[in-house]
Amino acid sequence: MSLLAALLLLWGETSWDTTAEAFLWLDPQSLLEPWANLTLTCQSAFLTKDFQLIMNGWRQQRVHHDTYVMSHQFPLGAVTSDNKGVYRCRCGVEPPTLTLTELNRWTMLSNLVEVTGTEPLPAPLLWPDPVSWITPNVATYLVCHAAMRGVTFLLRKEDDDNFLRVRKAQDNVVARFIVRHPGNYRCSYRTDTEGTPSEPSEAVTVTEYAKPPAPMLAFLGTYQTIEHPSSNAVLACKAPRNVFEFQLRQGEKMLTIHGARPLRELSLYYLNLTDMDDQSPLTCRYRLHRSLDTWSEDSEPKELMWSDETQPAPVLTAEPSSHDLEPGSTVHLRCTAPKAGLRFGLLRQGDTYYPLIQMQNPSGTEAVFELHNISTIDSGNYSCVYMEQEPPFSGSAPSELLELQVNGPPPKPKLEVLWTGVVPLGREAKFRCHGHARMVNMELLREGFHTPLWMNQAMRSTTADLKLPFVGPQHSGNYSCRYTAMSPLSFESGTSDPVEVIVEGKASRAVLEFSLLNMLPGLYTA
Incomplete structure (x- = not known):
């Protein structure tokens, strides 16, 4: 990749x-x-x-x-x-x-x-580009899309009868409207100057902020790992729109670190761990234009952790015992080191390396990591490490592996349908799969078929949206979802209780010949 x-x-x-x-x-x-x-x-x-x-x-x-x-x-x-x-x-x-x-x-x-062949014309789509917010001196765009080429677009603001923007699409099917004021907006279109406007689009809310919202700061890769001092850690700062400038910071100090801008809304930072003289958390921020002094909110802080394995290994114990743990309970993993003032990390064994699951900076000689509402997906081998928080930032070897065994089958997800009644022909059938873990692959399954119909990834939450992108009568049936761990971890849930999809109309022979394989799986990050 x-x-x-x-x-x-x-x-x-x-x-x-x-x-x-x-x-x-x-x-x-x-x-x-x-x-x-x-x-x-x-x-x-x-x-x-x-x-x-x-x-x-x-x-x-x-x-x-x-x-x-x-x-x-x-x-x-x-x-x-x-x-x-x-x-x-x-x-x-x-x-x-x-x-x-x-x-x-x-x-x-x-x-x-x-x-439809009827009046009024079908509603267009309206979406913000690139964001649904504005700040002083910075506008955004609303894009109105109609299926018919050459129409005239109308943008209206709710509760403001004096607001009307008109755009002639020429040979296009979209129109872009610049928006400088907060509010709820809808668009429509008409085929001629005297024609009846179409049904209005769904409303889009534009919000005004005093300063731009915070970017996202993340380590490159699915999971953070313990780095060696000789390696480089890669941090990515992602803004919600194109920006002029990024800053990587520790507290109020701006760091001058080599980076790259593969996209105008993205900046990468390559951290040489041996050059770092401060172990405080890192944040990033951005400003939108050269002429503006206003910086965005700071991102959520991220902490680095690495080890040269020169310090004695800590001791990891579990309370209660690590075997035959009951689902739904809480287990405390206690990591004990020979001195105080250290940074501790809890690791879980993957296929080839150890992802960093939790991190703590306690004042004493030990850190207590808590795993709440445990289930079979928490079973595995764990270890812990620590590192100095003062130069030269040496770190420990990992503790001996501690195996957790949780009783019972993997917890099932729940599949929720995001519509009511019968699904109209040709429309999307949208689902939401509620799981029990982050960083998993989620799949939509149909009873009687082995190949998933849609796939998604739940990265920052335990839920993900799934869908049948275009349904016909042949898609009536029972559906469920499941989730599997992303590499390097390995676990697979059971399938959710089924939900029934009923599509309007009756299937003809031609319809029944349409294979479900025509619905290509999709990939989305929640």
């Missing part, structure tokens, strides 16, 4: 996928009569020969070109009861493998386009 890819897993994705490989929109023959004669245009992000149009959750049309092209137009004609519905498209890919399957021959599904 590349450095940039690893960093993107630490922070989630935006509310709108600007890197989508397939994009779908409506081209009406006349904006005065938009439903009289329609064409659906599927745009690819790369040259391809294959396109597929999907209506109401099942395969509708597939075309193959003799030469590579960037787009294909699907004539729809006049809107009738036979072609009303929800559409998406996808584009063919040529992966570097001799075996083509439904999992690797197509891109992910495009954006959703609704064809």
Whole structure:
């Protein structure tokens, strides 16, 4: 995995996928009569020969070109009861493998386009770009997206009848509105100057802050580890939007440390541990523009820990006994060193190395680490280390391994549905899987199938959202979720109690032939 890819897993994705490989929109023959004669245009992000149009959750049309092209137009004609519905498209890919399957021959599904044939027109989408907040002298944008090309966009602010912004989209399907004041905003669109506006979008709230919100500071990698003084620790400071300048700090002191800016909202810092003369926590902050003196809030602090293993090993004990522990109880892991004033770290054995689970700076000679509401996922081998907090910052060898054994099966997650009633054809079915651990992979499963339908990662919480991105009648059935540990740790939960998904409509033979493998698994960081 590349450095940039690893960093993107630490922070989630935006509310709108600007890197989508397939994009779908409506081209009406006349904006005065938009439903009289329609064409659906599927745009690819790369040259391809294959396109597929999907209506109401099942395969509708597939075309193959003799030469590579960037787009294909699907004539729809006049809107009738036979072609009303929800559409998406996808584009063919040529992966570097001799075996083509439904999992690797197509891109992910495009954006959703609704064809109703009725007035008012379907609601557009509205989202902030890049953030949903403003500060004095710093604005943001609201992007309004309609499925129909060439319309006129309208932005309104709730509780302000005098606020109206108008943008002509020309040949585009989006309009960007600059926003300088807090409030709740909605957008709509119309096909001509005298036409009836569409249904309004969902509201977007823009908040004003006195100073920009704090960035995120994290160690590179899934888990923090104990470093050796001869190695470099890599810290990543991630701002919520593009910024002019970052600072890495210890208290009120700015550190001048070599770094890199792979993205305008991201700064990497390479810490040479032997050059560090201070062991106090690190924070980072940013400012948005050269001409502004206002810095953001500070990030949450991060502490470094390393060891040259020259000091005597501490002793690790468990209270109660580390064997036959009851699920739901609390275990205290006591790490005892030969002197006071040290920094202690609790480690858990992984496949090839030891992730740092907890850290403490007690005043005495021992640190007591608590594991609350334990379960089978906490079973494993633990050790602890300590390091000096004054130069030359030497550290101990790890303690002897202490094995924890927790009784009972792994705790099951809970799967929650994020809709009510029947799922409309062609829409997304969104779920939320509630687990019992952070830094896990979560999977959406369907009864009778072995391959997960959607995957997600819960990095900073114990929950993650899962979905069926585009459902048809064939997706009615029972679903559950499970979670597994991210490397180097290893555990797997049981499956949640099932929930039933009921999709409107009855499945025809053509629909039933649509394989669930057409739904490519996704990856998202919660």
